[in-house]
Amino acid sequence: MKIFLVGYMGCGKSTKAKQLAHRLVCPVIDLDAEIVNKSGKTIAEFFEAYGENGFRAYESEMLKTYNYPETCVVATGGGLPCFFDNMDWMNAHGETVYLEMEPSQLVSRLHNRQKRPLIKDLNDEQLLEFIKLKLEERNAFYRRSKIVINAFDLDAERLEEAIRNAEGRAANK
Numbered sequence: 163m164k165i166f167l168v169g170y171m172g173c174g175k176s177t178k179a180k181q182l183a184h185r186l187v188c189p190v191i192d193l194d195a196e197i198v199n200k201s202g203k204t205i206a207e208f209f210e211a212y213g214e215n216g217f218r219a220y221e222s223e224m225l226k227t228y229n230y231p232e233t234c235v236v237a238t239g240g241g242l243p244c245f246f247d248n249m250d251w252m253n254a255h256g257e258t259v260y261l262e263m264e265p266s267q268l269v270s271r272l273h274n275r276q277k278r279p280l281i282k283d284l285n286d287e288q289l290l291e292f293i294k295l296k297l298e299e300r301n302a303f304y305r306r307s308k309i310v311i312n313a314f315d316l317d318a319e320r321l322e323e324a325i326r327n328a329e330g331r332a333a334n335k
Contacts, residue, residue: 163233164256165325168249168304170297171240171278172271173261173313179237181318182325188233193242197224205239209279218245226251243303253308257325260304261313265293308332 165182167175176192183190194205197220201208208217221242230236236256243249243258252258263271269290275282281289304310309328311321 163329164230165235166238166252166256166258167236167261168238168243168252168258168307169240169261169313170263170268170293170300170304171281172268173240173263174271174316175237175240175261178261178313178316178318178321179235182321183235185318185322186233186235188235189231190235190237191228191230192237193221193224193228194237194239196228197221197239200224204277206277206279206282218242222246222248241300243306244300249303249306253306257309257328258307259309259311259321259325260307261316262304262310263313265290265297267314268293 167179167182169175176194179190179192197208198204201220203211205217208220212220218241221239222245225238225242225248238252243252249258269286272278272281272289275284275289281292284292309324311324
């Protein structure tokens with residue numbers, strides 16, 4: 163089973179992916195890290211060199227061509243579900259989990275903004291407004307996940323339980 167974690171930047175996708183993979187004794191794949199490894203550029207450098215459109219195209223290609231193990235946990239970039247047919251592809255190829263958080267909770271978690279091209283120049287107040295706006299746009303995609311779970315204070319055990327419960331419901335259909 164492939165598990166794709168989606169959600170806004172700062173919601174804990176990379177951290178929860180590692181924790182969940184540890185519980186499931188399977189590999190974790192961080193797509194942003196794989197993009198950095200393959201391209202030789204940081205995400206910020208990639209944005210600067212090719213723009214957001216170039217990055218999104220490369221990110222979508224990485225998602226769809228990566229040689230995933232049969233069972234793994236995948237941390238996606240925050241914007242990945244919102245471009246091309248990425249959300250449909252992930253739903254067709256695995257379990258999708260939206261790690262949902264309130265905008266104010268996300269602001270409190272996004273301290274090192276220099277690594278994040280879309281928010282690097284924003285103060286907390288500007289960031290809160292930016293996140294609210296972006297979530298209005300992105301929730302239509304994020305909410306197409308098979309599982310939506312509040313990620314604030316979420317532990318890996320509860321996340322695993324939510325995935326297993328969803329699998330059980332799907333098997334009984």
